[in-house]
Amino acid sequence: MAVSAFALAAFSTTSKASLRSALNFGITNSVGAVMVLIAIALLYRHTGALNLAAMGRALSSAGPLGPDVVLAFALLTTGLLIKAAVVPFHFWLVDTASSAPLPLAMVLAGLLDALGVYGVARVYWTVFASPLASHHQVVEAVLIALGALSAAVGAAMALVLADARRRLGFVMVNHTGILLVGVGALSASGLAGAVVYAIGDGAAKVALFVGVSLVAMASSGARRSGRAILLAGGLALAGLPIFATGLAKSAMEDAAAKAGFPWVVPVLFLAAVVSGAAVFDVALNAGPNAGRAGAAPPVAGAEEQRAAAPARHGWRLPALLGSSLLAASVAALTLGRWATRAAEVFVDAYGYQQRVFGGPLATGLVVEPKTIGLSVAGGLVDILSALAAVALAWWVAARRRSRVGNRVDVGSRVVAIASRLHDGTIGDSMAWVTVGTAVVALVFAVRLG
Numbered sequence: 001m002a003v004s005a006f007a008l009a010a011f012s013t014t015s016k017a018s019l020r021s022a023l024n025f026g027i028t029n030s031v032g033a034v035m036v037l038i039a040i041a042l043l044y045r046h047t048g049a050l051n052l053a054a055m056g057r058a059l060s061s062a063g064p065l066g067p068d069v070v071l072a073f074a075l076l077t078t079g080l081l082i083k084a085a086v087v088p089f090h091f092w093l094v095d096t097a098s099s100a101p102l103p104l105a106m107v108l109a110g111l112l113d114a115l116g117v118y119g120v121a122r123v124y125w126t127v128f129a130s131p132l133a134s135h136h137q138v139v140e141a142v143l144i145a146l147g148a149l150s151a152a153v154g155a156a157m158a159l160v161l162a163d164a165r166r167r168l169g170f171v172m173v174n175h176t177g178i179l180l181v182g183v184g185a186l187s188a189s190g191l192a193g194a195v196v197y198a199i200g201d202g203a204a205k206v207a208l209f210v211g212v213s214l215v216a217m218a219s220s221g222a223r224r225s226g227r228a229i230l231l232a233g234g235l236a237l238a239g240l241p242i243f244a245t246g247l248a249k250s251a252m253e254d255a256a257a258k259a260g261f262p263w264v265v266p267v268l269f270l271a272a273v274v275s276g277a278a279v280f281d282v283a284l285n286a287g288p289n290a291g292r293a294g295a296a297p298p299v300a301g302a303e304e305q306r307a308a309a310p311a312r313h314g315w316r317l318p319a320l321l322g323s324s325l326l327a328a329s330v331a332a333l334t335l336g337r338w339a340t341r342a343a344e345v346f347v348d349a350y351g352y353q354q355r356v357f358g359g360p361l362a363t364g365l366v367v368e369p370k371t372i373g374l375s376v377a378g379g380l381v382d383i384l385s386a387l388a389a390v391a392l393a394w395w396v397a398a399r400r401r402s403r404v405g406n407r408v409d410v411g412s413r414v415v416a417i418a419s420r421l422h423d424g425t426i427g428d429s430m431a432w433v434t435v436g437t438a439v440v441a442l443v444f445a446v447r448l449g
Contacts, residue, residue, distance in 0.1 A: 002029055005112065008104045009096050021095035024426045028092040031433060032082030035075040042072035043127070052126040053356035056349055060130040069131075070448045074441040076123055077142075081440075084116025086180055087150040088432040090173045091422060097169030102213055105165070109205040113176045114198045121183045121191060121346070129349045136186055138447040140259050142440060143184025148267045150177025155274035159396070164212050164282045171208070171237065174275045175201050178268055182252030185259045192336070192343035192372050193251030200244025200332035203325040204236035208279060210322035214315055215283075222315030229322040230283030236329050238276025238389035239382040241374055244332030245272075246385075250378035269385055276389030281396055337371045 006029075010022035044050055046069055047058035059069065078089075085093035093113060097105050124132075124139065132139060154174025158167045179201070182194030207229055214226025236243040239250075249268060256264045345351065374382070422428045 001112075002033065005104065005107075009100045011101050011104075012099075015099065017095075017099040020426075021092075021099045024429055025092045025096045027426055028089070028429055028433060029083060031430070032079040032089075035079035035082070035437070039072040039075035039079065042068045042075075046072070051356070052123070053353045056127045056130060057353050057357075059127065062131070065131055065448065067445070070444055071441065073128055073132075073448070074437075074444040077120055077444075078437045078440050080116045080119040080123070081146065081180075081436075082116070082433065083112075083119070084176055084180070085113050085173060086116075086146050086176055087153045087173065088436040090150065090154070091429040091432065093172060094166060094169035097172060098163060098166040102209060105168075106206045106209045109168070109172055109209055110202040113172055114179060114202060117176065117179050117183055117194070117198075120180075121194075124186070125347050125349055126352055129347070132448065135448050137260070138444070140184055140186050140261070142443055143186075144181050144256060144259070144261050144264055146440075147177045147180030147182075147184055148264050150174065150180065151268060151271035152177075155271040155278070158278035159274050159281070165209075167278055167282060168205075168208055168212065171275050171278060172205060174271055175205065175237065178249060178252065178271065181256055181264055181268060182248070185252065185255035185261075187255050187259065188340070188343040188347050189370075189372060190252055190255030190259070191346060192339040193248045193255060195248075195339040195343065196244050196332055196335050196372070197248030197252065199335065200236070200248060200329040203328040203332070204233050204243065204245065207322040207325035207329075208233045210318050210325070212282070214318055214322070217315055219315055222319070225315065225319035225322070227283045229319070229326065230279055232326050234276045234279035234283065234389060234393075235386050236326065237272065237279055238386040239272045240386040241379045241382045242333075243326075243329045244335070245329065246379070246382035247333055247336065247372065247374045250374055250382065251372040254378075269381070272385050273388045273392060276386065277392035277396065280389060280393035284393065284397060285400075336373060340371045 006022055006026040009025050010019050012018040040050070043055055046062070046066065047055045049055050049058060059065070082089040093108065097108060100108070120143070128139075129136075151174050154170045154172070154177060158170040158174060161167050161170065179194050179197055182190045182197060184190070211226040211229035211233060214222045214229065217223065217226070236245050239246040241247065249272060253265045253268055256262075422432065
């Protein structure tokens with residue numbers, strides 16, 4: 001899958017930006033794959049098994065974890081988080097989302113960035129949940145901190161940048177961070193919220209890329225449809241309760257607070273507000289005519305706009321696709337009971353081992369797990385989040401028009417700081433991968449060893 005994605009990212013061989021982002025994509029993800037491979041070798045050396053259930057059973061009965069197992073856990077976690085593109089491993093995703101062919105960007109937005117987070121959850125609950133039971137708060141702290149950092153950085157950069165596709169790339173980083181917070185709570189309720197969020201948010205993010213492609217077309221009908229999709233998608237990202245993102249975000253915030261991290265609730269609230277406002281800003285100010293004074297830069301490059309110009313009547317099918325994806329995000333509200341049951345089974349490491357190896361399963365009264373739901377207070381907070389996103393987008397637009405403290409002034413400072421931290425080269429991306437890996441490994445070595 002990765003090799004196919006690398007090739008598709010470089011499909012536009014005449015574009016230097018596309019080739020550079022594909023190279024960054026390939027190198028960074030290959031480094032993550034090598035980390036996973038080294039971790040598998042260490043676990044095989046320690047357990048003599050490659051089966052996840054067999055590894056979990058062997059580690060559970062092996063006593064205190066040795067340094068090789070702690071290193072394996074750190075490398076596995078980091079390698080999968082690189083594929084999830086959380087901060088500081090996110091540069092490859094932003095580059096790819098901004099320059100790759102639109103279908104690949106849609107696949108990245110809807111599926112691939114969530115697979116790394118799923119991998120972290122599966123490996124932890126199947127292999128390490130029992131041996132790390134006495135240290136689960138350390139794992140929670142690392143995952144939730146990385147998730148909150150990704151949510152904050154992604155939201156801020158999505159608001160201050162100019163290029164629409166690049167802004168959506170940072171929106172993807174932002175919402176992958178929110179998803180990681182739900183998984184990092186290490187509870188069935190947090191995982192259930194993450195499942196619903198991954199489905200509803202993934203559909204909404206794919207719809208955003210459809211909307212961006214529509215507003216770049218020459219047809220006025222296509223531009224109107226694209227803006228409508230982007231506005232509705234912004235409401236979904238902000239957590240409006242009619243979308244699954246509102247229900248799921250509330251469930252993940254509750255799980256994180258119960259795990260002992262109440263500070264993450266306002267962080268996720270602000271991250272959802274800012275990312276929603278960024279999408280509203282794209283919807284209201286981007287398009288072929290966005291070059292006028294006081295407006296944001298166009299959504300697509302001139303070459304893409306010329307290619308889209310003849311498509312005066314070919315926009316209806318993409319508009320239908322975008323609308324269907326938003327409808328799917330609404331329909332995911334009904335998945336709360338299924339997600340809760342699935343999460344209860346997912347976190348049962350012993351039951352998983354029994355199903356793999358056979359033997360008697362637990363019997364007796366089966367207690368129906370409490371289904372995640374949206375309380376009145378949670379719904380009001382989500383409505384407030386959507387309203388705050390609208391207000392922030394209006395304020396940004398007003399400041400830009402007045403040219404007093406506008407986004408160019410504020411945003412340029414933020415972008416300048418970010419440029420000093422990362423100049424866009426592959427070398428800088430790998431430097432941040434090295435720093436992130438060292439920090440995660442050091443924390444786990446000190447606290448789990």
